[in-house]
Amino acid sequence: MIIVEVYVPCLDKTYEFKLNEDVIVAVATEEIVSVICQKEQYKPFESRSKFLLYNTAIERQLSVSLSFFENGVCMGDKLILV
Secondary structure: OEEEEEEEOOOOEEEEEEEOOOOEHHHHHHHHHHHHHHHHOOOOOOOHHHOOEEEOOOOEEOOOOOEOOOOOOOOOOEEEEO
16 A cells, blocks of 8 residues: 555645555546545546546656556655646
């Protein structure tokens, strides 16, 4: 398990998530979007798969078909959800 910060520019808010580094990014991104929508009391997005994660530590977009580990995400990294 790794703990990361996820910044959401359109809300100007940061959230802390505990993630399994072996999970595929596409699956986790959909779950992250769902949790944020629930917390902020927004209607769930129908197309949650259109969101992407960007890692500020390595300055690149995460590949949705790879795991967090395979993308090089480490404990304490800061991700941006776009």
